[in-house]
Amino acid sequence: MGRLDKALRRRALHPRQAHVEASRQAEGVACEQAGITVYLPKPMTSGLHAKGRFGKQDFVYVAADDVYLCPAGEQLTYRYTNEEDGKTLRRYWTTACQACALKGQCTTGKERRISRWEHEAVLEAVQARLDRNPDKMRLRRQTVEHPFGTIKSWMGSTHFQMKRLKNVRTEMALHVLAYNIKRVMRILGVGGLMEAIRA
Ligand code: SF4
Numbered sequence: 001m002g003r004l005d006k007a008l009r010r011r012a013l014h015p016r017q018a019h020v021e022a023s024r025q026a027e028g029v030a031c032e033q034a035g036i037t038v039y040l041p042k043p044m045t046s047g048l049h050a051k052g053r054f055g056k057q058d059f060v061y062v063a064a065d066d067v068y069l070c071p072a073g074e075q076l077t078y079r080y081t082n083e084e085d086g087k088t089l090r091r092y093w094t095t096a097c098q099a100c101a102l103k104g105q106c107t108t109g110k111e112r113r114i115s116r117w118e119h120e121a122v123l124e125a126v127q128a129r130l131d132r133n134p135d136k137m138r139l140r141r142q143t144v145e146h147p148f149g150t151i152k153s154w155m156g157s158t159h160f161q162m163k164r165l166k167n168v169r170t171e172m173a174l175h176v177l178a179y180n181i182k183r184v185m186r187i188l189g190v191g192g193l194m195e196a197i198r199a
């Protein structure tokens with residue numbers, strides 16, 4: 001049983017869906033493995049497209065052969081596995097780059113190398129689900145990003161005033177409570193909020 005499973009069971013929580021930040025891939029994979037349907041936007045970390053070069057999304061993974069197909073149609077084959085920042089990564093490349101007419105759009109190195117995280121298949125399945133349900137990200141923007149954006153602007157550049165997890169948790173809980181109270185006041189008015197509290 002994973003750490004996520006244990007944490008959910010301890011709190012008697014049974015979420016069926018989770019919207020996860022693009023930068024939290026490991027958490028997204030843990031949710032999927034715990035049977036929770038994850039919606040995780042594709043991370044746009046590569047600046048290669050902005051520089052006019054091919055990004056990783058221009059390479060197609062062919063699971064049956066465990067190779068990537070590059071924009072020139074060459075096969076990047078598996079070479080070795082190593083660890084980076086705690087992630088197990090499989091590395092792929094081809095020896096065709098030196099003679100490739102597209103090399104200027106692809107790499108400044110000897111050859112273009114593509115890395116594949118050991119859990120990348122999970123991310124690909126999650127992405128395919130998101131492509132089939134584009135409204136999910138719109139809904140997330142409406143329901144999740146507004147509270148976080150508002151609370152962040154209230155907190156300013158210093159973010160948390162407290163130190164240590166226990167204290168930071170309490171500080172965050174108070175911010176969320178304040179947000180919820182203001183939101184209900186906006187929707188129901190002060191009278192409506194007081195009535196709801198008394199009910
Ligand atoms: S440089 Fe290499 S990886 Fe890039 S398109 Fe050419 S052959 Fe493919």
